[in-house]
Amino acid sequence: MNYTTVGVDIAKNVMQMHWIDPDTGEVVNRSIKRTAFLEHFVNRTPCLIGMEACGGAQHWARALTKMGHQVKLMPAKFVKAFNIGNKNDPADTRAIWMAAQMPRKSVAVKTEGQQAVLAMHRMRQQLVKFRTMQINSLRGLLTEYGEVMGKARSALNKAIPDVLARLSERLPAMLIDTLREQWKGLTKLDEQIVEIERRLQTWMKEDKASRAIAQIPGVGLLSATAAVATMGDPGSFKSGREFAAWLGLVPGQTGTGGKVQLLGISKRGDTYLRTLLIHGARSVLCNTKQPGIWLEQLKKRRPLKVAAVALANKMARIIWAILAHDRPYSKDHVSIKPA
Template sequence: MSVVTIGLDLAKTVFQVHGVDEAGVTILRRKLARAEIMSFFTKQPACIVGMEACSSAHHWARMLVEIGHTVRLIPPQYVKPYVKRNKTDAADAEAICEATTKPNMRFVPIKTKQQQSILALHRVRSMLVRQRTTTINALRGLLGEYGLIAGKGVRQLATLSQRLSTADETTVPLEAREALQCLFRHIDALTEKLGGMEARIVAWHKSSPESQRLASAPGVGPIKATAIVAAVGDGTQFRSSQLF
């Protein structure tokens, strides 16, 4: 009997494969090094390959689809109930294989390279926003120790910077001034990078009819519209799609 469904547990270096025949009987258990993955699946007859929708899953899905396999990506939380014993790579691969065969299972659409490119822009933008917020909060706390305060918001940073520059050395010692100015420069650099990310996102939005249609809805701008299009594609499986 030939393998009709394979559960593939992804990893950085050593992957686990679990295959069953048409009757659901296990006929394949194997570990594969990363370099062996494509040669192994190239030799396999076309079959259904299930994977958890985690990091690198969309990359491997595209690769396997190119050589004729049908790939099903499953949200990790839907695989967990099928793990029958202590969590191991072999148990995970078996659970993925079983979950893949369930008729009511929800699958994650395979993202294109273009979708993941836009998601990368959004992830970097979110990271820059978090870093800038953290730096601003630290800066406000340090300035407050010298009695320099201002209202909330990024726009108030100019007021804080001016107050620091006009404060004499008896108010803010030289060592503290240098440290605080370093944070101001860091915030400026993060803001510049953030602007670059947003400009790239808006440029892609202008070239995407799907994103422009979404942005026509009240309360939806280019940032939100591009994130939705990149995450869910045509939206046919909206509830199952994830920002992986």
């Protein structure tokens, strides 16, 4: 079926659209109010709608897909290459329209349940960030008064009661009370993080896909739930290698004149999930008692960090294979290519 390609630049109040009328060949670049956006596509024949994967794009993609349209979400970095000249809404929409017609892996359209899980991950990540900032802030403030403590959280908890007791003899009470409140606030952040992890654990018990990939060594609660929610539909990837490349776990390339040089990992795709997989791979490298022949040889040939990325790449491929083929994890499974 030949789809009419429509580029859409979404915003808070006004949407900009760009397409070419298939009957007259007229180039249409039109703005439309947010409230009338879905009404515009209700009676249109199915279209290929290209949008940047930005805030609100998943909501509009789900709504347009229900109407029978095909939606292609693209990273803003990919669309930027097609915007030549000044930056304004019509130019941005024309760039989106052009990018939608180029062959490239699109961002998966997620269900509301998958997006809810990712929202839990984002909130947990933010709380961990706040906790780290709070610890560093306390250590830095106390250093100004000659009190130096170790970096670990345990070192802070062990030393700060005596530190505050000593400083209370020569510093204002208002400062000592505020420092003590900030220190006790760390416990509240711990409780919120634990509560989010408990809710994710409950969700994983009810989700078959998350339970299946959690059996992979190095894949725990966070990695399993984030992988299922981030991937969306496993069938949208042709192979495990494509999924690993989508996460940025493959080498970047540079070259000319037929000579191609491999660089470090490309770091494209989802930074959060890639980080979780690499941390899990590092844990396997350092703690596993039965590494297997492949892993033992890899550790001998490559540095630890390179081996961790290679193992994370393999873990990503296994995750895709389990979800795409709906089979349980098997440590002794041997992949056989069809003849």
